[in-house]
Structures are given as C-alpha cells and as structure tokens.
Amino acid sequence: MPEFRDKHDLDIRFCVEVLKLQSLHYGWWTGEELTLDNLRKAQVRYTEKLVRLIPSGVKDILDVGCGVGDNAIALAKKGYHVTSISPEKSHARFFAGLQNVRHQVARFEEFSTAEKFGLILMSESNNYFDPDIGLDQCDRLLRPGGYLLISGMFKAKDVCAYAGIRETEGSYVQKAAARGLVPQKSLDITREVLPSVQLGRKLYEEYAVPALAIGKEFVSGMSPLKRALMWLLFSRQVRLYLDTAQYYVERADAQLFTENVRYLQLLFRKA
Ligand SMILES: C[S@@+](CC[C@H](N)C(=O)[O-])C[C@H]1O[C@@H](n2cnc3c(N)ncnc32)[C@H](O)[C@@H]1O
The missing domain is CATH 3.40.50.150 (Vaccinia Virus protein VP39)
Incomplete structure (x- = not known):
C-alpha cells in the first residue's frame, strides 16, 4: 500500500x-x-x-x-x-x-x-x-x-x-x-459490494478529474522558474499525492475488482 x-x-x-x-x-x-x-x-x-x-x-x-x-x-x-x-x-x-x-x-x-x-x-x-x-x-x-x-x-x-x-x-x-x-x-x-467500487469511479470522474485539470492548468500557467522551485520544494509531496491518486484509480476499477x-x-x- x-x-x-x-x-x-x-x-x-x-x-x-x-x-x-x-x-x-x-x-x-x-x-x-x-x-x-x-x-x-x-x-x-x-x-x-x-x-x-x-x-x-x-x-x-x-x-x-x-x-x-x-x-x-x-x-x-x-x-x-x-x-x-x-x-x-x-x-x-x-x-x-x-x-x-x-x-x-x-x-x-x-x-x-x-x-x-x-x-x-x-x-x-x-x-x-x-x-x-x-x-x-x-x-x-x-x-x-x-x-x-x-x-x-x-x-x-x-x-x-x-x-x-x-x-x-x-x-x-x-x-x-x-x-x-x-x-x-x-x-x-x-x-x-461492487457498486461501492463503481460509485468510487463515478465520483472520481465527476469531481477529481476536473479538480486535477484545474490544478494542472494553474501550475502550467506559472513561470518555468516558479515551476522548478515548486518541484524542488514539493516533489516528495507531489509524488505521494500522485501515488495516492493512482492507488484509488485502481481501487475504483470495477473490472479489475471483479477479476x-x-x-x-x-x-x-x-x-
Ligand atoms: C477500511 S478501514 C475499516 C474500518 C471499520 N472496521 C469498518 O468496517 O468500517 C480499516 C481500519 O483498519 C485500521 N488499521 C490499520 N492498520 C491497522 C493495524 N495494524 N491494526 C489494527 N487496525 C488497523 C485503520 O485504522 C482503519 O480503522
């Protein structure tokens, strides 16, 4: 985990x-x-x-x-x-x-x-x-x-x-x-219990995907220097966050779950 x-x-x-x-x-x-x-x-x-x-x-x-x-x-x-x-x-x-x-x-x-x-x-x-x-x-x-x-x-x-x-x-x-x-x-x-997994996917697509897109847009609007600084300061936290998101994308995959x-x-x- x-x-x-x-x-x-x-x-x-x-x-x-x-x-x-x-x-x-x-x-x-x-x-x-x-x-x-x-x-x-x-x-x-x-x-x-x-x-x-x-x-x-x-x-x-x-x-x-x-x-x-x-x-x-x-x-x-x-x-x-x-x-x-x-x-x-x-x-x-x-x-x-x-x-x-x-x-x-x-x-x-x-x-x-x-x-x-x-x-x-x-x-x-x-x-x-x-x-x-x-x-x-x-x-x-x-x-x-x-x-x-x-x-x-x-x-x-x-x-x-x-x-x-x-x-x-x-x-x-x-x-x-x-x-x-x-x-x-x-x-x-x-x-x-399977619908709990399916609902997880639905919520991810309805809320998390648009929220992540806003965050991405915000970061890509920054100057390259600010982006580099941010990465330097927060790379560990960002990786942790992305790992967490990836873990839940998998957890909310109904086909993966049933198989x-x-x-x-x-x-x-x-x-
Ligand atoms: C998915 S939750 C289930 C909670 C609850 N039993 C339920 O049915 O809603 C997993 C629970 O296991 C606990 N947990 C994690 N590691 C544990 C450990 N080593 N020993 C005992 N409980 C642990 C978590 O804190 C959390 O409360």
Whole structure:
C-alpha cells in the first residue's frame, strides 16, 4: 500500500470530512442508483447484515481496525460489550462517551491484554496487517469456542493485480486451521459490494478529474522558474499525492475488482 496509509491517513479523512460518510467499509447494495446517499444507506445495510452473522452466546467482541465506530456502535446497541482498537489516534474522538464500547489506540499486532474474547471482528481490516501475526493474535485472544468473523477482500486467484490484498480464501483458511480455527461459514458478497467500487469511479470522474485539470492548468500557467522551485520544494509531496491518486484509480476499477477480488464474510470457530 502507498506510504500515505501510515503517515497521513488521507483516505480516511477524505471519507469522513469530505464525503461525510459515517462508515469506512463498502456498502451492501440491492440495485439502487449510484449516489452518495445510497452508499450511506448501503453501508448501514452492510453493518446490519454483519451483526446478524454473530453466533448466539457471544457476549464480548474485539473490533479490530474499528474505523470510525459505526460497527462498534451497532454491536453495543445489541448489548455486546465491545473493545475497539485502531492505530489512528485522531479516531479516539468517535468513541468518546459510548456505552458498552471501550476504545484503545493500538495496532492489532501489538495489542495485548489478559482478557479473552468471545468473538474477534475484522471488518475490512484483515489486509492491514500480516495474516500470520493477526491469526496468532486471534489464537491468543479468543477463548476456547470463540469466533473470528472477517468481512473483507481476498484474492480471487494467487496472482492478484489489485493492490493491497494479501490472501486467497484457501491460503487464509489453511493458516487459520494451523491455529485450530475451524471454518463455519463462507459467504461471497462481491456482487453486493461492487457498486461501492463503481460509485468510487463515478465520483472520481465527476469531481477529481476536473479538480486535477484545474490544478494542472494553474501550475502550467506559472513561470518555468516558479515551476522548478515548486518541484524542488514539493516533489516528495507531489509524488505521494500522485501515488495516492493512482492507488484509488485502481481501487475504483470495477473490472479489475471483479477479476481479482472476492469480497468474503468468513466465520471461524476456535476448537
Ligand atoms: C477500511 S478501514 C475499516 C474500518 C471499520 N472496521 C469498518 O468496517 O468500517 C480499516 C481500519 O483498519 C485500521 N488499521 C490499520 N492498520 C491497522 C493495524 N495494524 N491494526 C489494527 N487496525 C488497523 C485503520 O485504522 C482503519 O480503522
């Protein structure tokens, strides 16, 4: 993934502050028109369906990579005790004062507690850390009979042209099995989330392309000396920005997505 992910968290800020989304995950679409408003509704539907996958008997949940808290809030409303973790310091404010939600700024790889959980949730966070380290942590943090629930992207085939996806379902299931995590459920919801990708493309073409053209025109109107100075001062930032833009152009390519990605909901149980 590009460098900005660790350093600037630009994409998350863009979703929350510019697009005014209350969730960072894809939406579950049922044939609606591609609009931001329908994306917001589809994101709520995604969370409702995710919560329904939690097996009975679960009481306490570790929400790994909890984003801006919409899943944690929905879970807490259902009466679960939620511990939510994410490395973004700036996101702690979304969790302040929530009932039944305890928030901690931490990377999953380093998260440590004496507690054991009934379920670990990774909603679109499974690709943000090494799967072996993540599964070792699950092994450590789940009580016997506890569950791991993942909702997120997996490679459709071994050689994957879509950036940032680490595992196929098969390779992940093997790694999980090595830690005594037994598959209980596998749902493929690629078709249901695909319109989120298509909407990303539409927004990019409608807003980002004209905005970039204005910026380009502005820079090309400068004197060669000013342009050279600007490049000297800001080349690193410009490269970072262009890498970020390129990353999202790829992420919003529906064909690349359908050929390379399976969006899966996987439930495992610790033996
Ligand atoms: C795409 S967002 C998903 C957020 C949320 N789970 C949701 O469904 O909306 C990915 C989340 O993973 C978090 N994250 C990134 N690196 C992480 C790590 N090493 N350990 C735990 N969470 C991480 C990000 O801060 C972000 O909150």
